[in-house]
Amino acid sequence: MPTSPLEATTRHVLAIDIGGTKLAAGIVSDTGALIDTDRTPTHADEGPEKVVERILDLSRSLLRRNVVPVARVGVGCGGPLDTTLGVIQNPPNLPGWIDFPLVRHLHDALKLPVVLDNDANAAALAEYHFGAGRGTRHMVYLTLSTGIGSGLILNGELYRGKHGNAGELGHLQVKYDGETCNCGGRGCLEHYASGTNIARRARELAARHPESLLARSAASLHDITAQSVLMALQAGDAVAWDLWNDTLDLLAAGVASIVHTFDPERIVIGGGVSNFGPLLFDGLRERVQQRSMPALMGGVEIRPAEFADNVGVFGAAAIALHEPQEVLA
Ligand SMILES: [Zn+2]
Structure with missing residues (x-):
């Protein structure tokens, strides 16, 4: 017991x-x-x-x-x-x-x-006890990494669900007619916005736009990573920006659903993609604001995680x- x-x-x-x-x-x-x-x-x-x-x-x-x-x-x-x-x-x-x-x-x-x-x-x-979630009682943690992982702190406690599997927020379906995800679902957030999938989509886009900075950011298409996307964004590459704006829209659709479901005080985002810094956090805050009921979004903070490796x-x-x-x- x-x-x-x-x-x-x-x-x-x-x-x-x-x-x-x-x-x-x-x-x-x-x-x-x-x-x-x-x-x-x-x-x-x-x-x-x-x-x-x-x-x-x-x-x-x-x-x-x-x-x-x-x-x-x-x-x-x-x-x-x-x-x-x-x-x-x-x-x-x-x-x-x-x-x-x-x-x-x-x-x-x-x-x-x-x-x-x-x-x-x-x-x-x-993050809840020692990091970016301190002082809250309602916090959602997302890690944008190889996949998208998450954890829910509701009423000051970790919420596990009936079988311990609650909070698979990477598999929020942000495109009802989207591509098949490896979980068996369709149009899952993770399938588009995890670090691995941002890199996959960047390679697909670079193959169609060989003239872009994104395509030329690595020795070969195979070597393009999420970091290549960040470098191409910072250099103002239009192809990378199309990809990134689409990624922010998809993330915002997921995060707005999280806001509407849980009414959290804070959403803490970690993982490799959080290294995009203001390009991620400013863009996401603006889009989530536009997509959320003002009464719910008004008090929600979207913050970077404090822990890394x-x-x-x-x-x-x-x-x-x-x-x-x-x-x-
Ligand atoms: Zn999925």
Whole structure:
């Protein structure tokens, strides 16, 4: 049965971020101070047992060199996963992790309570407790990265839905007759506006406009990335601007729907595409304003996330510090 969130005393947690290419861990205090951190490659292809060994090596080394009382372990990992059972259910970035009882393995080895959640929820909690969402009770987090991930903080709590999968806002359908998305839906926001898909659309556009700066921004069409789009925008390339204005319209359609559904105080946006800076945030604010009911949009702030590469470790810490823990029988 769940216990209450960790009491706020001067305690520390061990935070573990499991990514497809790297494992990161850290010791974090209950005020959100990062005491120490370390990372190592995941080598996910070697299978879950080997990866667990590497997680344990990383964890034990941090615990050895930081003599502080550690009360709990928080783990953030790509989903799908079952937070109640503590099981990883075959995420695309961790091949072979089929119904793998990660929490059981870590709990038995470290002799500490272990709390698990998916990486998007972890990032949302990191921003909510320690970053750009501080001081709110209603916050939506979006990460515009390889895909579009999100987390919902409603009434001061992470909202998970019935199965723990709530907040798949990357799959808001912003074009009812749009292209098929890899989730099986059509016209999903992620299919157009994630970093990977902005790059894909840029390559398609550059192939049709070989004279554009966008097409000439990389050695070959294959090498065009979202960063190439940013450079072409800054140089005033009309083809890149067409792509970007279309992307902002699609994002605004999604964000306006989020505003109308949740009436949030703040929308926090992270991920690689947030590096577009004012080109993203100013353009998006203006368009969302135009598309939203004034009574709802009036008080909504759209802000950049405060954490970058280290969001996973702070997210895992926030899970351990603030989320209820399932006790293993
Ligand atoms: Zn989709």
